[in-house]
Amino acid sequence: MYPIDVTITKIVRESPSTKTFFFDRSFEEALPGQFVMVWVRGTDEIPMTLSYKNAVTVQKVGDATAKMFELREGDHLGIRGPFGKGFTLPGPDERILIVAGGVGAAAIVMLAEYALSKDASVTTILGARNVGEMLFVYRLTPCKGLHLTTDDGSAHRCGFVTDVLVEIDSSAFDRIYICGPEMMMKCVFGILEKQGSLEKAEFSLHRYFKCGIGVCGACCMDSEGLRVCKDGPVFNGMQLIGSEFGKYMRGPGGNKKLF
Ligand SMILES: Cc1cc2nc3c(=O)[nH]c(=O)nc-3n(C[C@H](O)[C@H](O)[C@H](O)COP(=O)(O)OP(=O)(O)OC[C@H]3O[C@@H](n4cnc5c(N)ncnc54)[C@H](O)[C@@H]3O)c2cc1C
Structure with missing residues (x-):
């Protein structure tokens, strides 16, 4: 699967070390707990769980996440996925x-x-x-x-x-x-x-x-x-x-x- 190009539409600072990056593509099929591979061009491709259907919430820990923190609204990322086994969904009244x-x-x-x-x-x-x-x-x-x-x-x-x-x-x-x-x-x-x-x-x-x-x-x-x-x-x-x-x-x- 090739990465899909997405445009960052909004960036929210959640905490001193964490930002949420919203993009112009919503992964409606994603199950809670599944992840996407985020391609930060020129640096690396890293796994991130979707925190919204159209966003990832990223903690700055190393090269790729630091590069993401330099991005602005209107910049681009590549996304592959969603991948992996998510959480078993709870039933009603559980x-x-x-x-x-x-x-x-x-x-x-x-x-x-x-x-x-x-x-x-x-x-x-x-x-x-x-x-x-x-x-x-x-x-x-x-x-x-x-x-x-x-x-x-x-x-x-x-x-x-x-x-x-x-x-x-x-x-x-x-x-x-x-x-x-x-x-x-x-x-x-x-x-x-x-x-x-x-x-x-x-x-x-x-x-x-x-x-x-x-x-x-x-x-x-x-x-x-x-x-x-x-x-x-x-x-x-x-x-x-x-x-x-x-x-x-x-x-x-x-x-x-x-x-
Ligand atoms: C399925 C999955 C979902 C994830 N979801 C999120 C998320 O929603 N938000 C978020 O902020 N992070 C998430 N992570 C962790 C994230 O992928 C790493 O923090 C990121 O790859 C680090 O890249 P870097 O280049 O900035 O750091 P690097 O320079 O590669 O490494 C910095 C430090 O982080 C450690 N590290 C690197 N990659 C990982 C990794 N994949 N898992 C754990 N430690 C790692 C290294 O050992 C090193 O100590 C997830 C990881 C997985 C496997």
């Missing part, structure tokens, strides 16, 4: 729990809005380094329960999302969705495993990959060889048992990077 941290909120907010539109009962635990980095609170306000945490205590509850999670009975939910830094997700995994709730949990993984379509092998995970781009990026908790999840990931040269 009780769902969302646990999101940092830019992981961008990957999960469309799912929350879908669930709310189906009258599911949505409880969200949302964490960030500090209050300025907390994303999309305004889109999550309609949730039945919204628990906010900041690492530095600059607002809301001081602590991690897991501090709230241990106080919640996860068995009361039909589905649990998680996206955030991998160490955060690993801690959530441990709590849900202890509570016997892994089977109904889905984790969205952010790993380095090149092709996005299951060919290059850059994102294969030990020990089963599951490809994050094709078999994921959303995985059921049971699929991650005994895998490299939370232990290490591979960088561009295939070298292991320990968490």
